[in-house]
Amino acid sequence: MIGLLMAAVRESIQTTKSVFSGAFRQSQIESTLFDRLVLYGCVGLTLFFVLFPFYWMVVTSIIPSTELYRLPPAVIPTEFTFDHFREIMDAQVPFYIYFFNSFVVAVISSAMAVGISIFGAYSFARLEYPGRAFMVRGVLLSYMIAGILMVVPIFQIVVWLGLVDTLTSVVLTHFIFTIPLGLYLLGNYFRSIPKEIEEAGLIDGYSRVEVLLRITIPMSVPAIVAVFLYSFLLSWNEYLYASIFLNTQELYTLPIGIEFLQFEFDDVWGEIMAASMLTTIPVVIMFLYLEKYMMAGLSFGSMD
Amino acid sequence: MSVISQTKQRYDNLTIKQKEVYLGYALILPSVLLVAITLVYPLLYNFYLSFTEVPLTPAESPEWIGLENYMTLISDPDFLVALRNTFIFTLFSDIGATVIGLGVALLFTKEFFGRRLARGVVLLPYIAPLIASAFVWQWIWDPTYGVGQFFFADLLGLYDSGTDLRNSLTMVIVFESWRYFPFAFLLILARLQSIPDELYEAAKVDGASRWARFRDITLPELKYVIATVFLIRWIWNFNVFADVWLFTRDVPVLGVFVYQTGFNQFEQGIAAATSMIMLVFLMLFVAIYVTWVIEW
Amino acid sequence: MSNKNTEYGVELRNVTKRFGDLTAVDDIDLAVRDGEFLVLLGPSGCGKTTTLRMIAGLEVPTDGTIEMHGSDVTEKLPQKRDLSMVFQNYALYPHKTVEDNLRFPLGKMDITEEEATEKVEYATELLGIEDLLDKKPGQLSGGQRQRVALGRTIVREPNLFLMDEPLSNLDAKLRVNTRSELKDLQQQLGTTTVYVTHDQEEAMSIADRIVIMDDGQIQQIGTPQEVYKNPANEFVASFLGEPGMNFVQTAASSNGSVHAQITEPVDLEVSVEGDVPHSKVGVRPQDVWVGPGNSPGAPRDNGYVEISKMRLETIDPLGHSYELRLERGDHSIIALSDDVPGQVGDEVDVAFNRSSIHVFGENTEALSVKP
Numbered sequence: 020m021i022g023l024l025m026a027a028v029r030e031s032i033q034t035t036k037s038v039f040s041g042a043f044r045q046s047q048i049e050s051t052l053f054d055r056l057v058l059y060g061c062v063g064l065t066l067f068f069v070l071f072p073f074y075w076m077v078v079t080s081i082i083p084s085t086e087l088y089r090l091p092p093a094v095i096p097t098e099f100t101f102d103h104f105r106e107i108m109d110a111q112v113p114f115y116i117y118f119f120n121s122f123v124v125a126v127i128s129s130a131m132a133v134g135i136s137i138f139g140a141y142s143f144a145r146l147e148y149p150g151r152a153f154m155v156r157g158v159l160l161s162y163m164i165a166g167i168l169m170v171v172p173i174f175q176i177v178v179w180l181g182l183v184d185t186l187t188s189v190v191l192t193h194f195i196f197t198i199p200l201g202l203y204l205l206g207n208y209f210r211s212i213p214k215e216i217e218e219a220g221l222i223d224g225y226s227r228v229e230v231l232l233r234i235t236i237p238m239s240v241p242a243i244v245a246v247f248l249y250s251f252l253l254s255w256n257e258y259l260y261a262s263i264f265l266n267t268q269e270l271y272t273l274p275i276g277i278e279f280l281q282f283e284f285d286d287v288w289g290e291i292m293a294a295s296m297l298t299t300i301p302v303v304i305m306f307l308y309l310e311k312y313m314m315a316g317l318s319f320g321s322m323d
Numbered sequence: 324m325s326v327i328s329q330t331k332q333r334y335d336n337l338t339i340k341q342k343e344v345y346l347g348y349a350l351i352l353p354s355v356l357l358v359a360i361t362l363v364y365p366l367l368y369n370f371y372l373s374f375t376e377v378p379l380t381p382a383e384s385p386e387w388i389g390l391e392n393y394m395t396l397i398s399d400p401d402f403l404v405a406l407r408n409t410f411i412f413t414l415f416s417d418i419g420a421t422v423i424g425l426g427v428a429l430l431f432t433k434e435f436f437g438r439r440l441a442r443g444v445v446l447l448p449y450i451a452p453l454i455a456s457a458f459v460w461q462w463i464w465d466p467t468y469g470v471g472q473f474f475f476a477d478l479l480g481l482y483d484s485g486t487d488l489r490n491s492l493t494m495v496i497v498f499e500s501w502r503y504f505p506f507a508f509l510l511i512l513a514r515l516q517s518i519p520d521e522l523y524e525a526a527k528v529d530g531a532s533r534w535a536r537f538r539d540i541t542l543p544e545l546k547y548v549i550a551t552v553f554l555i556r557w558i559w560n561f562n563v564f565a566d567v568w569l570f571t572r573d574v575p576v577l578g579v580f581v582y583q584t585g586f587n588q589f590e591q592g593i594a595a596a597t598s599m600i601m602l603v604f605l606m607l608f609v610a611i612y613v614t615w616v617i618e619w
Numbered sequence: 620m621s622n623k624n625t626e627y628g629v630e631l632r633n634v635t636k637r638f639g640d641l642t643a644v645d646d647i648d649l650a651v652r653d654g655e656f657l658v659l660l661g662p663s664g665c666g667k668t669t670t671l672r673m674i675a676g677l678e679v680p681t682d683g684t685i686e687m688h689g690s691d692v693t694e695k696l697p698q699k700r701d702l703s704m705v706f707q708n709y710a711l712y713p714h715k716t717v718e719d720n721l722r723f724p725l726g727k728m729d730i731t732e733e734e735a736t737e738k739v740e741y742a743t744e745l746l747g748i749e750d751l752l753d754k755k756p757g758q759l760s761g762g763q764r765q766r767v768a769l770g771r772t773i774v775r776e777p778n779l780f781l782m783d784e785p786l787s788n789l790d791a792k793l794r795v796n797t798r799s800e801l802k803d804l805q806q807q808l809g810t811t812t813v814y815v816t817h818d819q820e821e822a823m824s825i826a827d828r829i830v831i832m833d834d835g836q837i838q839q840i841g842t843p844q845e846v847y848k849n850p851a852n853e854f855v856a857s858f859l860g861e862p863g864m865n866f867v868q869t870a871a872s873s874n875g876s877v878h879a880q881i882t883e884p885v886d887l888e889v890s891v892e893g894d895v896p897h898s899k900v901g902v903r904p905q906d907v908w909v910g911p912g913n914s915p916g917a918p919r920d921n922g923y924v925e926i927s928k929m930r931l932e933t934i935d936p937l938g939h940s941y942e943l944r945l946e947r948g949d950h951s952i953i954a955l956s957d958d959v960p961g962q963v964g965d966e967v968d969v970a971f972n973r974s975s976i977h978v979f980g981e982n983t984e985a986l987s988v989k990p
Binding site for chain 2: 058059061062065066068069070072073075076079087088089090091092094135136138139141142143146147148149151154157158161162163164165166167168169170171172173174175176192195196198199202227228252255256258259263273274277278288291292295296298299302303306307310
């Protein structure tokens with residue numbers, strides 16, 4: 020976060036400089052005052068459009084219910100409380116249980132997806148064999164097939180495996196659904212590593228697999244982190260499969276747990292917003308720290 | 324000779340090319356098998372299930388009923404509404420996200436104070452957990468105490484106080500556009516930044532107006548990326564379930580229809596048939612789009 | 620590894636490499652002698668790098684075999700060939716320190732930790748890179764990286780060094796210094812070396828023997844002296860030397876002599892074996908004598924043949940000498956001269972060194988010139 024702030028400061032210093040030098044030059048090509056007003060107006064509007072819901076989420080979670088349910092709404096709050104947070108933690112199934120479940124599911128499924136797709140991606144990126152192009156296309160095609168299109172058969176399979184109402188079923192589906200992403204992103208990254216570095220490893224006496232383990236993977240840490248984070252995010256967000264597999268409240272992941280809050284409390288918005296905020300914070304922190312790693316994943320598109 | 328040493332011997336006798344082929348298969352096999360098992364098999368199984376009545380207890384096997392599920396669907400007004408909603412939703416939230424994303428990306432080609440920080444902030448709707456976004460939007464448009472309701476209905480009088488906008492397809496489209504415009508923004512901005520400045524400078528020297536520069540330089544350069552964004556968003560909007568379901572229960576799209584039919588009414592055969600119809604529409608669209616619009 | 624000692628460390632027999640429709644290497648035979656410094660020289664796309672990569676095992680020949688010390692290694696994996704290689708972009712492991720880069724090749728050898736340390740120390744001392752050991756490749760200059768790459772190549776003391784344009788990423792001055800060091804190093808270690816370059820000056824100064832390649836085929840193999848003095852064909856003749864050789868189309872020959880009608884009154888007449896319908900005469904700019912127009916004439920006694928007068932068209936100072944363009948009628952030749960024989964537009968005397976005249980036949984092959 021500090022890094023991001025520093026960069027922002029640096030950037031704004033540069034921008035300010037150029038604004039000043041522009042003012043001194045006073046050329047007609049430089050933007051007019053009117054232009055700049057319009058520009059900042061648009062930027063302000065965009066940021067408001069983007070940020071207001073989050074602002075409202077934070078406000079709702081920290082003001083007392085009496086302030087919440089009144090008109091006009093307390094757009095600028097004056098009273099603060101942590102009651103909503105306390106309540107979701109003191110609920111029959113405390114909120115941190117959902118948090119923990121989601122965390123476990125996301126970490127395990129992402130780790131497995133990364134682990135398996137490293138090898139597959141290397142195979143796609145570096146080795147030549149008949150059928151490779153076909154498989155690459157097949158994996159990309161799987162991108163089109165969203166969860167909802169297979170929800171019935173996969174539910175049937177999970178029933179047949181006897182995994183209904185276990186976190187294992189959720190882990191497995193999240194794991195497998197993020198493999199194509201890993202194959203695609205890591206494959207692209209491996210292709211960007213100069214071939215000669217791996218060839219040097221071969222010549223230095225190591226086999227392909229040893230080169231992969233001792234050179235390619237250590238060199239690809241940024242990409243591996245990116246894939247891990249992105250699959251973590253997908254798992255953290257996933258609602259559909261978690262909601263049909265899980266029945267026991269103690270096993271709920273965050274999305275199901277938060278949804279369930281609705282039925283547990285009256286006038287739920289304070290509690291729901293508190294829970295939503297707790298769910299959002301880890302993602303935002305992750306993003307702030309690792310923005311550049313995550314860009315590749317974000318450009319790949321959504322999965323749920 | 325032991326099996327291991329025999330295998331090793333056989334491996335040693337392979338040519339370099341053969342070794343590479345074997346290694347390639349060995350490394351890709353786990354991924355491809357898993358993806359195939361969870362993709363190809365379920366798709367085929369789904370195809371089969373769509374012609375059956377799926378029993379509630381897993382011990383019994385599905386009963387073949389031919390085209391009955393499809394017949395039921397065609398004459399089901401709820402299905403037809405969901406189909407119509409899906410097309411409207413997909414088209415307009417795709418256009419919404421792409422146009423807003425394009426606009427904001429163009430904005431970010433200008434220099435302004437704190438641009439780098441703002442770029443990160445703009446991505447928030449896209450990276451924030453769906454459940455949080457969906458619920459905060461629900462709360463903002465709450466018909467009694469919602470802040471959006473208060474501002475637009477009570478204060479500005481743009482619509483009747485007490486109307487629950489959350490039930491309208493329009494609001495779902497606005498929500499989805501809000502959530503996914505950063506995706507379009509990200510891809511379009513990356514492309515915009517790779518357009519060389521010389522092009523614009525040359526056009527300026529030639530006296531081209533702002534609009535002319537946008538039309539003759541920017542748009543042609545962006546054609547491909549916009550087409551890609553539109554396609555990707557189309558695929559995901561068409562398959563939408565959770566975004567709509569968590570925002571409102573009152574706007575049925577096909578994804579919601581599948582979920583309700585399959586897991587509330589436990590008519591899984593009909594749900595499977597609906598998925599099949601979705602898949603066919605989706606593939607038709609992608610095929611047409613790729614052939615006539617993008618010409619890949 | 621079987622140690623059937625032959626004179627040749629590496630032998631390529633009828634080796635062909637095709638990439639799809641493209642034939643990169645076309646049926647070549649090549650034998651590398653033990654301990655020699657062999658340079659593969661040619662323009663880009665001539666197949667020299669592909670040849671090197673096939674020796675390394677990074678590419679597999681489409682046809683033909685490769686032997687090392689008498690045993691067939693065509694299908695042997697690179698890691699089993701006991702050779703090391705310097706890549707054009709050095710290919711250092713960016714995530715490892717210099718020391719770990721040097722130590723990495725020793726990892727698969729059957730030696731103790733102490734022996735490995737000794738070997739690393741020996742290599743670092745030899746190359747003078749002791750103070751770089753803790754740095755990562757990204758922190759090094761181009762020259763330093765090149766040294767580390769070289770260190771990684773020699774540390775394992777393999778049977779064969781392969782080098783793919785190892786100096787091409789250095790600036791001109793460093794390149795000249797480094798190449799003589801490289802040559803010293805190779806002589807000191809006595810390791811057979813195959814070296815690829817497109818820079819003829821580099822090749823000339825460093826090689827025991829040069830293999831000149833073009834279009835996937837070997838044009839000539841020989842010592843720097845041989846390939847320069849006795850080019851086997853027109854390509855070799857034109858490729859080597861700066862500026863390039865002058866060629867003059869000759870009239871049809873008769874009775875074993877060809878006539879190049881550069882000048883009047885005297886034709887340049889050269890005797891060759893047999894009758895040759897179409898041939899060219901070639902003379903290097905260095906072998907053209909140019910004198911002032913009123914000079915007593917060319918040094919005929921020293922084996923020069925006088926061609927008489929040509930017009931001086933341009934004078935380009937090169938620093939150490941002058942490049943002169945001379946014309947007469949349709950003919951134009953380039954000469955190198957230590958001093959300026961006159962002014963632009965002047966008629967000057969021109970003569971060729973008889974012993975340096977080359978004749979190339981119909982198929983561009985060199986014909987032997989009778990003295």
